[in-house]
Amino acid sequence: MISLTRRSWLTLAVMALLAVLPPVFYLTGNPYYLDLATRLAILAIAAVSLNLILGYGGLVSFGHAAFVGLGAYAVGIPAHHWLYGGLDFLATTSGLVQIPLAVAVCALFALVTGAICLRTKGVYFIMITMAFAQMIYYLIVSIEEYGGDDGLVIDTRSELPVVNLDNPLHLFGLSYVALVVAMLLVRMIVRSRFGMVLQGAKGNPERMVTLGFNVYAYRLTAYVISGAMSGFAGALLGNFTTFISPEMMDWSRSGELMFMVILGGAATTLGPVLGAIVFIVAEEALSSFTIYWHLPFGLMLMAVVLFARGGLMGMLRGRGEDRE
Amino acid sequence: MDFSLLIIQALNGVQLGLLLFLVASGLTLVFGILDFVNLAHGSLYMMGAFICASLTFLFGSFVLAVLVALPLTGVLGFLVERFVARPLYDRDHLDQVLGTFGLILVLDTLAHLIWGPAGIAVPLPGWLQGQIAMSETLVIPTFRLVIIGAGLGAAAGLFWLVNHTRLGMLIRAGASNRTMVSALGIDIQTLFALVFALGAMLAGLAGMLIAPITEASIGMGNNIIITAFVVIIVGGIGSMKGAFIAALMIGLIDTMGRSFLDDLFKLFMSSDAAENSAPAVSAMLIYIIMALVLSLRPQGLFPPRTR
Numbered sequence: 001m002i003s004l005t006r007r008s009w010l011t012l013a014v015m016a017l018l019a020v021l022p023p024v025f026y027l028t029g030n031p032y033y034l035d036l037a038t039r040l041a042i043l044a045i046a047a048v049s050l051n052l053i054l055g056y057g058g059l060v061s062f063g064h065a066a067f068v069g070l071g072a073y074a075v076g077i078p079a080h081h082w083l084y085g086g087l088d089f090l091a092t093t094s095g096l097v098q099i100p101l102a103v104a105v106c107a108l109f110a111l112v113t114g115a116i117c118l119r120t121k122g123v124y125f126i127m128i129t130m131a132f133a134q135m136i137y138y139l140i141v142s143i144e145e146y147g148g149d150d151g152l153v154i155d156t157r158s159e160l161p162v163v164n165l166d167n168p169l170h171l172f173g174l175s176y177v178a179l180v181v182a183m184l185l186v187r188m189i190v191r192s193r194f195g196m197v198l199q200g201a202k203g204n205p206e207r208m209v210t211l212g213f214n215v216y217a218y219r220l221t222a223y224v225i226s227g228a229m230s231g232f233a234g235a236l237l238g239n240f241t242t243f244i245s246p247e248m249m250d251w252s253r254s255g256e257l258m259f260m261v262i263l264g265g266a267a268t269t270l271g272p273v274l275g276a277i278v279f280i281v282a283e284e285a286l287s288s289f290t291i292y293w294h295l296p297f298g299l300m301l302m303a304v305v306l307f308a309r310g311g312l313m314g315m316l317r318g319r320g321e322d323r324e
Numbered sequence: 325m326d327f328s329l330l331i332i333q334a335l336n337g338v339q340l341g342l343l344l345f346l347v348a349s350g351l352t353l354v355f356g357i358l359d360f361v362n363l364a365h366g367s368l369y370m371m372g373a374f375i376c377a378s379l380t381f382l383f384g385s386f387v388l389a390v391l392v393a394l395p396l397t398g399v400l401g402f403l404v405e406r407f408v409a410r411p412l413y414d415r416d417h418l419d420q421v422l423g424t425f426g427l428i429l430v431l432d433t434l435a436h437l438i439w440g441p442a443g444i445a446v447p448l449p450g451w452l453q454g455q456i457a458m459s460e461t462l463v464i465p466t467f468r469l470v471i472i473g474a475g476l477g478a479a480a481g482l483f484w485l486v487n488h489t490r491l492g493m494l495i496r497a498g499a500s501n502r503t504m505v506s507a508l509g510i511d512i513q514t515l516f517a518l519v520f521a522l523g524a525m526l527a528g529l530a531g532m533l534i535a536p537i538t539e540a541s542i543g544m545g546n547n548i549i550i551t552a553f554v555v556i557i558v559g560g561i562g563s564m565k566g567a568f569i570a571a572l573m574i575g576l577i578d579t580m581g582r583s584f585l586d587d588l589f590k591l592f593m594s595s596d597a598a599e600n601s602a603p604a605v606s607a608m609l610i611y612i613i614m615a616l617v618l619s620l621r622p623q624g625l626f627p628p629r630t631r
Binding site for chain 2: 054060062113116119120122123124126127128130131132134135138139141142143251252255258259262292294295297298299300301302304305306
């Protein structure tokens, strides 16, 4: 018999609740909670992908919102041209074009910027990933055709076979399944030889180099995978909001993604999802009380960093259970 | 290309560069000595602007307001050091980034609570409002020259402080070898707090100088902090000289790029294409420069020798 650890039980329980509760709320006349859960699942995909490089790879990327934003624009720009003309080769509402485009654009952006960022380390890496994300932010703001500062309203969602994204239940279902796939994918990656090298390089890069591994290439590959996954999350987010603005890739969004990972517990399977859940719920709860909700929120963030090391998963760790 | 426009834009570039230096010098000082990443440094810039705005209305004098606001921002920096930065010195950079990110939310919301959601315009005294006519076409607002003068003065003072005083000697020694300095009987805690407060005052001064032009507003620090990061990455983190040179370089490139890049592009492409691509490229220009510098020198232009 397979014996599951406490942590695996928790993972299964949380994911089961996340699958069942939102549709139940929706069907009993509370569509708002389904929307909340859809946004949560999408942001959790981005957090899971960030966890691959931040948690397992030890690479503190402060620019992950740029991938989410680029992914959203990869949905929005073809739809914009389809609605308003121009650039015929790009104009489409087909999700089978838009979503691969989002993933490809983000993978390419990750490859180019990652190649430069990964030459640096430590605090340089944090700042340069942040700066590149801000570069994309300002680039989008400067393009008036796509709304600049005001963003892009797309009245049409991606058209996919089988699922209809205009149906909130379908959109949630797709986001949820994508989240589960993302979690399994990252879990598979970190347990592979590739993932072992990545984690080894986090602890001691010199040793891995001496062992003959090209640490730079491993890290770049992980960075590209992570960026592409966040791009996919961005494509979903664009479909969810149907309003795409540069604000999606503001650096505070990147900070929030990092916070989700750390809050839930870096380098764990469930951690980023748990972090996203607590983050979104806290945000909703606090912002319904006061417009000054950033104040308690900021204090909570500081308290987590100062006092709760290892995040929620660290607190929940059972006796005798080692890190995954 | 219009010659007097060129001069005006060059002066604007120098002005932006000096303001960037005031923010970046505090960042690089704190990082070089304390090995501490302070994302909330931009919020100190914002607080400087707001405090100065309130005091200007209280005293009816901008200059007096700056003189009083400076030590107040220093005190604020001192408090931030004591309650937020100090517990995070021994943590990794990730914790420092997240902790100070939380601090940004707190300080921005505090500013919102105290000063309201709208920005506050800061009135200048009459003698600073005028313009100086260099020639018929070349007219420069007096206050821009004051900003440049104050920026240069602060930079000179900072270099003198770091290179020619006992405190500066301790700062440099602390940057090279923290443990050794404290082993020699120097109170390293106080030194750190002083450095932090000094950085806060410099950022605050930049905020006070820009407030009469752009007004004090919430989130103003979050824009300049990224550019200040670019400056210290290009200059080499921890290097004061690097921060100064990179700040002027970035300030000039950014300002000139925004005004003249379309003219430059028109030399080798159709004017339509130039006008469409120039805004996008100039928005990315400083980041492209940063990428170029880093691909050649991953430690920046002037990496500090020790570290």
